Amino acid sequence: MxxxxxxxxxxxxxxxxxxxxxxxxxxxxxxxxxxxxxxxxxxxxxxxxxxxxxxxxxxxxxxxxxxxxxxxxxxxxxxxxxxxxxxxxxxxxxxxxxxxxxQGSLQLAFQQLRARLEAEGLFASERKRSLPLFPATVGVVTSATGAAVQDILNVLRRRSCGLQVLLRPVAVQGNEAPQQIVDAIADLNREGSCDVLIVGRGGGSAEDLSAFNDERVARAIVASQRPVVSAVGHEVDVTIADLVADLRAPTPSAAAELVVRNRQDVAQHLDHLAARLDQVMLSIVDRLRMMLDQLERRLRSPRELLTRRMEVLSGTAVRLERAIHMQMERRNSRFGVLTARLEALSPLKVLARGYAVVHRRDDGRLLTDASQVVSGDRLDIDLARGTVSACVVDNDGSQPS
Amino acid sequence: MAGKKSYETTLKRLEKAVETLENGDLDLEKALKIYKGAVADVDSCRKALETAELEIRRLEKTDSGDFVKEAIDD
Structure with missing residues (x-):
């Protein structure tokens, strides 16, 4: 080389x-x-x-x-x-x-986001707000054409409880979906009339639901001033949106039920309160009536006093009468005795016992002393019955008058 | 909405009235006064619950950023 x-x-x-x-x-x-x-x-x-x-x-x-x-x-x-x-x-x-x-990348992404948001405390139950008792307006963020919106409206209509629904249609899948959902939540908050929001869509594949696993959507839900009910897919689908929402509904219909459930609870609560109210008022009136009865029993009416006085008076009168009667009786019997004694003293009675009254015939003078007469005087002797004439025969002790 | 707010206030007041009546040792005049008010509250709450039909509107945003609520049948 x-x-x-x-x-x-x-x-x-x-x-x-x-x-x-x-x-x-x-x-x-x-x-x-x-x-x-x-x-x-x-x-x-x-x-x-x-x-x-x-x-x-x-x-x-x-x-x-x-x-x-x-x-x-x-x-x-x-x-x-x-x-x-x-x-x-x-x-x-x-x-x-x-x-x-x-694992799939979606699944991994889900796990990563879930771990991160959980570490931030966004799933904490203390963060979750309760739904309003009496929502007047419900904001709905979902597709205008999907089954979800119909399911939600059907439930609300069936309950016919005078709700206003403010629908904000969005794409619920595709690249545009997350941002549209974020904007919808923000707009409904800014518009301000909604008491609670339902955010969701009907069932679909994991890919179809991925907008609801988007971090932007999760943060928009967290940032919402109004409580958010999430309603994504079917019961088995749990998305990040579900985890950060104030309440997770297993389906869109269920979300609608949850939103109006409080109204029904309120109606029941109201019936209960009304019943308690009547009951407590009755018991108050009963108690007062009982107190009144007791007081009345203790109260002596003037009439009763009068009656009692009259009873006392008539009792006294009877006693008086009886007393007088007794007095009279007593007097009467004493009178009898006195009469008898008086009678005993009557000269006639004396005569009846054999005494006699002697008069001088000439002048009718009653004789009490022998010296009042001389022999020969004529006398009248009154006896108990009848008068006898007599003549003085002898008068030893007589003195001339 | 004002109706809702006053409704929740009314409900709170009603709950308090029932509790006061249940707990308190009130004279009749006072009890009757509270009772009368509470009965009126029950009526107004019932009325609020029985209001109208579902109303559906669509929230649209204009180019200037204002909100328009457009009534829709469904």
Whole structure:
């Protein structure tokens, strides 16, 4: 082999041509390390295994399409072309596409975003606001043509509870979807009449739902002044939007039910309050009535007093009458005794016992002394019954009058 | 909306009235006054719950950035 001296540039150029002609499309598996993401938008990293490593670059145009974040330690398969970076003589892989090993990139992106937002505390239950008791206006962010909006409106209509719905139609899939959803949430907040927002779409593939796993959408939901109910896909689909929303509804219909459920709860609560109100008022009135009854029983009415006085009075009158009667009786019996005694003293009674009253006939003078008469005087002797005439026959002790 | 705000205020007041009546040892006049107010609150809350039909509008933004709420049938 003839050895001719060539320049570094020439040698590197030869190697570069050799490499770039023969390794136009390689698939290489390894672990990512030394990730660098400068402002230029390009990604720089190394791909390594136990024994070797390879410098890699992913230019901005390709980097933009990457769904997940490049992280050290991530096991990936890179697709690209091998190249030699002439100024440094470095071998490098110009990466077109990166796929995580063992899972899809969407799934990985989901996990990464989920971990990051969780670390920020955006899923914390303390952050979640409760839905308004009595929403008057509900903002709905979804596709105008999808099944979701019809499901939501059907539920709200069936409940017929006088709600206003402010619909903000958006694309729910495709590249435009995340930004439209973000703008819709912001606009509904700025417009200000909504009490609660429903953000969501009907079911679809993981790719279809990916707008709801977009970080911008997640942050718009977090930033919303009004509580947000997420309603994405079917029950099994859990998106980042679901995790940051104030309330996650398994489906759009369920979201509508949740929003009006409070109204129904309020109606029930109101019935309950009304019943309690009547009951408590009745018991208050009962208690007061009982107190009143007790007081009334203790209260002596003037009439009762009067009755009692009259009873006392009539009792007294009876006693008085009885007393007078007794007095009369007593007097009467004493009168009888006195009468009897008086009677006993009557001259007639004396006569009846055999005494007599003697008068001188001439002058009718009552005789009490023998000297009042002389022999020959005529006398009248009154007896108890009848009068006898007599004549004085002898008068020993007489004195002339 | 003013209606909603006043509704929630009314509901709060109603709850408080029921509790006051349940807990308090009130004289009849005071109790009746509270009761009367509470019954009126129940009525106004019921009325608020029984209002009109669903109304659907679409939020549009004009070029100048103002919001327009356009009524739609569905």
């Amino acid at each position: 003839t050895s001719s001296v060539i320049s570094v540039a020439r040698l590197v150029q030869v190697v570069q041509d050799l490499v770039e002609d023969n390794f136009t499309r390689v698939l290489v598996r390894g672990e990512i390390s030394n990730v660098s993401r400068p402002a230029s938008g390009h990604h720089y990293f190394s791909l390594k295994d136990d024994r070797a490593q390879l410098r890699c670059v992913q230019f901005r145009s390709a980097a933009r399409l990457l769904r997940f974040d490049l992280e050290d330690g991530l096991e990936v398969i890179c697709q690209g072309t091998l190249s030699v970076y002439g100024q440094r003589g470095d071998l490098q892989l110009i990466v077109e596409r990166i796929d995580p090993v063992g």
